[in-house]
Amino acid sequence: MPVLLEFEEPIGELLEQLEKAKEISEKGDVDTTKTVRDIEQKIKQKREEIYKNLTPWQRVQVSRHPERPYTLSYIKYLTNETFVELHGDRTVGDDKAMVGGFGKIDGQSFMIIGQQKGINTKMRQYRNFGMPNPEGYRKALRLMKMAEKFNKPVITLIDTPGAFPGLEAEERGQGEAIARNLFEMAKLKVPIICIVIGEGASGGALGIGVGDKVLMLENSWYSVISPENCSTILWRNWDHKIEAADALKLTSSDMLKNKLIDGIIKEPVGGAHIDPEATFENVKEAILTNVEKLKKLTPAKRVEKRIEKFAAMGSIS
Incomplete structure (x- = not known):
């Protein structure tokens, strides 16, 4: 069952x-x-x-389904096992919650980076439940700069409950690491496609979420805070998480309506875990379609349009 x-x-x-x-x-x-x-x-x-x-809270539940495919499953399928993982931030260590490396999709080379949650209890502990430390974001930036050097497009797969909030992470500059990524991704010369495949929570998601095209899977969510934590702040308990999910407008349709993302990738009825291969194919099609369009623009034009898009968010005329 x-x-x-x-x-x-x-x-x-x-x-x-x-x-x-x-x-x-x-x-x-x-x-x-x-x-x-x-x-x-x-x-x-x-x-x-x-x-x-589905209600917003139910979509949040689907995004967290234990059988939902995670980043490495997407990478394995998309690259047909041509993926070469790269490690370390060259400063502190190798953050297992953030994975990245080169891989080929239909013969084209990409730098693919994403958060990995882990498929069982032991692996979730090893991957820190998909919550990167500062060295994870610095590793991601190092790999993006490498992609720029070799003129390869960047794909980021976002699936995190947030950046790791531990004291040691703050001591090593968690906020600075995420802010640096936002700054550097905004002006990266190669095409960047960001896809929310599960949970897109807070700065932990945004730290690899600045791209020419930002897409979401149908049953994923993207918000500054999770419904539970929002409920805790406003009502001092988790009992109002359903109301919080409604108010946060965190679903893919809400995000598209508010012009915070560029598109929605369809999932099989029942969620990505019902038919992972169909989901992988939909993601692959979205990547290849968008990268072809982005390649037609000059690096300067891509950067200009990317900055304009993010600068326009939240503005009120």
Whole structure:
């Protein structure tokens, strides 16, 4: 049985029926082919019905689904295992929460950088739950500068609950590292495509989020703060996280409506984890389509348009 979210319980009941019907068929007692087909159709219809009208909080839950593919899964598929990971910031160490390196997508070389959360408890601890330290952002910047040197486009895959808030991270200049990335990414001469594939929380996401094209997967979110932390600040507890998610306007459709992103990448009905390959293909198509358009611009024009886009955000006429 797949992991189901709270609002997917009606699907769970149908999945149990499907499992029982398949068990009966395997035992050879009764031909349940028609029953299985009918239940599968009902599951599809129920999933479409549920996912047609997801609330902002439900989308946040989907973005955190434990079976949702993470950065390295995208990289492995997109590059067909041609990815060469590069390590270290040449100052402090190698931050395992931030991964990056060169890889080829359909024969084109890219520098691909992103946060990696980890696929199980042990790996999540190893990856610090996808929360980079300052050295992670400095590693990302080092790799971007390397991409610029070799004239290769940069792709960033954003999926983080935020930059690591520990005392040691602040002592090593967490704020400065993120601010430096914003400054340097704004004037990087090569094309930059940023894609929010899961959680896009706070400066931790923005630290690799300044690009010519900023895209979001349909069930991802992007905001200055998570709904839980917003609720904690405003109401002193997590009980109002649903209200906070509504108020923050953090969904992909809200972000596009407010002109804070450039496009939405569709996911299979039920989320990226239902059909990862279809999601990877959609992401690949978005990357290749946008990079071809960006390559037609001169470096100076790309930088000019990039700065104009971000400078216009939040302005009121």
